[in-house]
Amino acid sequence: MQNSNLNLARKWRSKNFDQIIGQDLVVRILKNSLYLNQFFPVYLFSGQRGCGKTSTARIFATALNCEKLAEFQKNPKTEFPCFQCASCIAMQNSKHPDFIEMDAASHTGVDNVRNIIEFSTLMPVLGKKKIYLIDEAHMLSKAAFNAFLKILEEPPISVIFILATTDVEKIIDTVRSRCFQLIFSALPNDSLVDHLSKICEKENIEFERDGLELIVNESEGSARDAINLMEQVRFSAEKITKSNVQKNLGHPDDEKILMLFAKLSQKVEISNLLGYLSEISFYELSATFIWGQILKLSRVAIYLKYGVIFRTNFDLEKISEIIKIVNVKHLINVMEIFCNYEQVFAKTSNKNILLETLFFKILDHSNKIEVKTSSLIKEPEKKSSETVPWATFLQKVEALNDPLVFSVFKRAKFINAESDKVIISFFKNYEFLLSILNDTRTVWSLILEEIFKTKNLETQIVEKEKVIEQPKADIEVEIHKAEPVLEPLKKNFKSFQNSKVDVSDKDKWKLANYLLESFPGDLIEVKE
Numbered sequence: 001m002q003n004s005n006l007n008l009a010r011k012w013r014s015k016n017f018d019q020i021i022g023q024d025l026v027v028r029i030l031k032n033s034l035y036l037n038q039f040f041p042v043y044l045f046s047g048q049r050g051c052g053k054t055s056t057a058r059i060f061a062t063a064l065n066c067e068k069l070a071e072f073q074k075n076p077k078t079e080f081p082c083f084q085c086a087s088c089i090a091m092q093n094s095k096h097p098d099f100i101e102m103d104a105a106s107h108t109g110v111d112n113v114r115n116i117i118e119f120s121t122l123m124p125v126l127g128k129k130k131i132y133l134i135d136e137a138h139m140l141s142k143a144a145f146n147a148f149l150k151i152l153e154e155p156p157i158s159v160i161f162i163l164a165t166t167d168v169e170k171i172i173d174t175v176r177s178r179c180f181q182l183i184f185s186a187l188p189n190d191s192l193v194d195h196l197s198k199i200c201e202k203e204n205i206e207f208e209r210d211g212l213e214l215i216v217n218e219s220e221g222s223a224r225d226a227i228n229l230m231e232q233v234r235f236s237a238e239k240i241t242k243s244n245v246q247k248n249l250g251h252p253d254d255e256k257i258l259m260l261f262a263k264l265s266q267k268v269e270i271s272n273l274l275g276y277l278s279e280i281s282f283y284e285l286s287a288t289f290i291w292g293q294i295l296k297l298s299r300v301a302i303y304l305k306y307g308v309i310f311r312t313n314f315d316l317e318k319i320s321e322i323i324k325i326v327n328v329k330h331l332i333n334v335m336e337i338f339c340n341y342e343q344v345f346a347k348t349s350n351k352n353i354l355l356e357t358l359f360f361k362i363l364d365h366s367n368k369i370e371v372k373t374s375s376l377i378k379e380p381e382k383k384s385s386e387t388v389p390w391a392t393f394l395q396k397v398e399a400l401n402d403p404l405v406f407s408v409f410k411r412a413k414f415i416n417a418e419s420d421k422v423i424i425s426f427f428k429n430y431e432f433l434l435s436i437l438n439d440t441r442t443v444w445s446l447i448l449e450e451i452f453k454t455k456n457l458e459t460q461i462v463e464k465e466k467v468i469e470q471p472k473a474d475i476e477v478e479i480h481k482a483e484p485v486l487e488p489l490k491k492n493f494k495s496f497q498n499s500k501v502d503v504s505d506k507d508k509w510k511l512a513n514y515l516l517e518s519f520p521g522d523l524i525e526v527k528e
Helices: 024-036 053-064 069-074 086-092 110-119 142-153 189-202 209-219 223-236 242-249 254-265 270-279 287-305 316-325 328-340 342-347 351-363 387-398 403-410 433-439 441-452 510-518
Strands: 042-047 099-103 130-135 159-165 180-184 413-417 422-427 457-462 497-500 524-527
Touching (some): 024 069, 024 180, 042 053, 053 069, 053 086, 053 099, 099 110, 189 209, 189 223, 209 223, 209 242, 223 242, 254 316, 254 328, 254 351, 270 351, 287 316, 287 328, 328 351, 387 403, 387 413, 403 433, 403 510, 433 457
Parallel strands (some): 042 159, 099 130, 130 159, 422 457
Antiparallel strands (some): 497 524
């Protein structure tokens, strides 16, 4: 098949080491291996789709059997592989008898592996090495992997295995430990854009760089995906522009996304948002794409708020204009809402409805980040500015070393402090304490005047608080039934000697005498 009839991804597949983009370390390792004439029996190429694993494996296989290998080892600057010898020509035509490529996705069984083991014992026909390339190796069954173990550990000297995979974690450990692993990274955006520009120039395709940049962003570091998308746009439009790429992807243009972000960040009325969603035919758009763009814009906006330039395809000046009146906390709130619902969004079948609901949540002006607490746990009371002087008053009363006065004020509840009086309250069952306050006024009145600038203290009597029980349905209590544990009763007999206390000295026993006035009886001292 002539190159002119191939699609661009196949036509522009790398043919030598110099054409491999974005994998400098891997290329250096393989070329040094060829230069030193030292090879591993099993190689494991791992990396994401479209990053050059299979192409690199074919180039390496071509170089291994190239007749100019000896010349390359003497002078590494020579062009290599040569593509002129019989072995190189056979590789170019995909007819090399010593290069066997197998797709593990369709050859997963033990029988396929046994065939490889059987034929690997045969000597090479055209080259020096018989090379097996097993693509998508992680698709092999566990039984197939186990059958592979022995030959991977001690393969014939004339055989080299190359395993390529996009999911290295699925390769069992016993196989991985027998391999020389090379990790292929995602292609850098700049390198991939330059590569696409070169292809467009050679193929006479008109393009704009921002269109190629959007293609590269969509491909996520995959050269094959980027070239295929570029060819798709090429067939649908005369020129590869950003708007033409967006049309092919079915994505709204930047202006629509920026307008949606502006409405969310500036918290417009929900009716305003609904009108705009209807205008852009929201339910016909990709919810996943919009989700990612709003999240990305929120992140860019936060960076800009702190004066950090963030590289993006969006117009930074327009984003800066949108967020002039936007609080950073709101932008963080937007990101938190999206991140909190990420798993739900991934699983739901109605992504557009969920996304619309999240928009409403963002625009809810009463929306705050709520922290759920148990209904059984009371929130601590917030101290107002008026309660601070009362706390100071209590501290000074305590410093008087008069436990009776301090005990009375501790049972009082501070109401407020007006210009000419301080108001406190007692529960009805503490009404008897009012007489103590009157009798000890000379003790605490000076402190009251110092703190509140008045000696006038007004007391109120209120009914005792009622405990309000919550409905049982509102309180969920999980009861764990435990098996009863029987323990022997510990005997602990104690004898006590009781004696009556003489409290006739009222100056020494102030508190005791006040108690006896309200609760007639005798005081007994209990001795152990």
